[in-house]
Amino acid sequence: MNMGSKTVTGNLANDPLWRDTANGRLLALRLLETQRVFNKENRKWEDGETTRFDVAITDERMAKNVMASAGKGDRLTVTGSYDVQPFVSREGEAGMNHRIFANDVAASMKFTEVQVPERQKPAAAHGVDPWGPQATQDQPQQEAPANGVQGAADSGAVSPVRRSDDAKQFSSRMTERFSQQGPPPVHSPSAGGPSY
The missing domain is CATH 2.40.50.140 (Nucleic acid-binding proteins)
Structure with a gap:
């Protein structure tokens, strides 16, 4: 049964x-x-x-x-x-x-050790990773150009160096703005509208 x-x-x-x-x-x-x-x-x-x-x-x-x-x-x-x-x-x-x-x-690992063999991770498809090329056995790590911008012939992904610089610049601009003007105003919800 x-x-x-x-x-x-x-x-x-x-x-x-x-x-x-x-x-x-x-x-x-x-x-x-x-x-x-x-x-x-x-x-x-x-x-x-x-x-x-x-x-x-x-x-x-x-x-x-x-x-x-x-x-x-x-x-x-x-x-x-x-x-x-x-x-x-x-x-x-x-x-x-x-x-x-x-x-x-x-x-079970309750009373004894169990050895799990390491498996090689499959290489990411070229151009899929938005953070740039990853190092694999078949594809060595590419060095970022000095200016942090990849050429047009590359995959089109933005270099990690460029991303990092953009983030720092944005953070610096927002910090300077808040120090001069203060944080943006918080508007109360309109009557009858949702309040989150």
Whole structure:
């Protein structure tokens, strides 16, 4: 029975395993989630019931990343489609199978460090950045001309030096004006009009 989306955090009961199914290959995980309950008698938090979740990862890229990164005992957070199916064991005991078809898997940093590899940021398209060209491995940083103005053959973006000078000049003019004339008057809203 599909129960919708669910997020579970727990520890891997074993190493991830590849499995071949009728619908293709998937990565299987067994995640153990233990609830924390508050004991009113001794006023302490204790481990409660542990629920076992069988997790299936069908996305090949994510499955390979999990296979290369996670192992028995690691703490993971899994989000995906949650399915519950009743079963009867060989001993005749009834139980429930908890399954999650994972949409995403994340490593917990609660008890251990996780190293996330750095990814190179894609270079900005030439002429898109309004603050001028950015240095990349393929495109070295361009030096601003002495006068701070780029030539017409360039991308058309205003140099950071020119922008900075314009801002300083504007700020200087406004400061001088306010010191001579005072700040602009504040008009009260007209009757019946909005007051913000």
